């Protein structure tokens with residue numbers, strides 16, 4: 586018997602909530618084993634389900650409560666590139682700081698675009 590999409594969504598939500606509890610205490614290897622048991626489509630759905638659970642009305646510092654306060658975006662000081670840019674991300678790395686989410690997102694987007702350009706150029 587195949588699972589209905591509603592039952593599948595419900596199962597992934599329960600799995601996601603279980604992970605939300607276990608990620609705080611459990612061995613990361615156990616969680617990795619659990620995730621390895623999912624197929625690619627289930628993993629995508631799980632990530633999207635958990636993303637829907639994020640309260641985006643909260644400040645980023647509250648959503649990523651486990652990160653240190655030093656990872657909050659810093660104001661641009663003229664001599665340093667602003668947060669929310671790939672250059673800002675690299676400045677954090679040079680300063681051995683934990684990059685904030687805005688810089689991390691900007692850096693990853695730029696890396697994805699760079700890799701896509703490289704792929705297109707090689708085909």
Ligand SMILES: [Zn+2]
Pocket residue numbers: 657658659667668669673674677684685687688
């Ligand atoms: Zn930054």
